[in-house]
Amino acid sequence: MIEMIKVSKIYPPDVTALSDVSVTIGRGEMFFVIGMSGAGKTTLLKLLCSMETPTNGLIEVAGKPIHKMKGSALARLRQKIGVAYQDFKLLDDRTTAENIAISMEVSYKKPDIIRKRVIDLLEQLNLSDKHDTITGELSRGEQQRVALARAVANSPTLILVDEPTGNLDAITTERVMKLLNKCNTSGATVIIATHDGSIYRNTPHRVMELSRGRMHAMHGGESV
Numbered sequence: 001m002i003e004m005i006k007v008s009k010i011y012p013p014d015v016t017a018l019s020d021v022s023v024t025i026g027r028g029e030m031f032f033v034i035g036m037s038g039a040g041k042t043t044l045l046k047l048l049c050s051m052e053t054p055t056n057g058l059i060e061v062a063g064k065p066i067h068k069m070k071g072s073a074l075a076r077l078r079q080k081i082g083v084a085y086q087d088f089k090l091l092d093d094r095t096t097a098e099n100i101a102i103s104m105e106v107s108y109k110k111p112d113i114i115r116k117r118v119i120d121l122l123e124q125l126n127l128s129d130k131h132d133t134i135t136g137e138l139s140r141g142e143q144q145r146v147a148l149a150r151a152v153a154n155s156p157t158l159i160l161v162d163e164p165t166g167n168l169d170a171i172t173t174e175r176v177m178k179l180l181n182k183c184n185t186s187g188a189t190v191i192i193a194t195h196d197g198s199i200y201r202n203t204p205h206r207v208m209e210l211s212r213g214r215m216h217a218m219h220g221g222e223s224v
């Protein structure tokens with residue numbers, strides 16, 4: 001699903017966020033990216049959805065060189081990618097349900113299917129009572145879950161999540177991970193950038209550790 005070859009990212013004028021990172025992530029894999037603050041985790045996710053372009057190196061997503069794509073071809077590829085950003089990027093003046101519905105509306109899903117999917121996701125994330133709440137009025141932990149629901153709503157083949165549990169208690173963290181695991185067992189490739197040891201310790205999945213923009217280690221889960 002993903003091939004990164006010797007990828008570097010330097011933000012102008014001279015901040016090296018990623019340096020020579022090479023990794024292959026298989027279709028249907030769940031994959032963790034860990035590392036200290038500033039290690040380059042968010043940058044890596046942004047490169048994978050073409051929010052940023054690499055300074056050097058090659059990036060393929062679903063067999064396509066996403067870093068070279070533009071226009072409608074890029075838009076089509078991005079429809080297959082669901083992203084939950086660290087800063088959420090919600091439409092603060094719209095309701096929870098409206099925010100979650102967006103990706104499905106863009107791909108012309110039927111209103112009835114959208115309504116049911118929104119209700120189902122809100123139930124899974126313990127947000128049913130926030131269906132009609134303006135997202136600007138939600139707590140950060142609630143906004144974080146709305147951002148996640150929006151990312152997975154349209155059943156994308158690639159899901160990128162940045163710090164999905166940063167503002168959550170242990171029980172809510174479990175709910176979030178249950179949803180992401182469900183997406184993964186349904187076939188989605190899921191990449192999670194996180195500081196939260198509770199979600200990757202003892203995982204059977206691969207864990208890539210970044211340190212100052214470089215790949216520091218690749219763990220097999222059990223050894224973390």
Ligand SMILES: Nc1ncnc2c1ncn2[C@@H]1O[C@H](COP(=O)(O)OP(=O)(O)OP(=O)(O)O)[C@@H](O)[C@H]1O
Nearest residue numbers: 011015016017035036037038039040041042043044
């Ligand atoms: N738009 C930008 N312009 C300049 N420097 C940036 C920009 N975005 C990130 N950086 C720098 O790149 C480096 C990597 O940042 P990045 O956000 O990828 O790290 P991170 O591992 O996600 O950190 P955190 O865990 O704190 O979110 C940092 O030194 C950061 O200051």
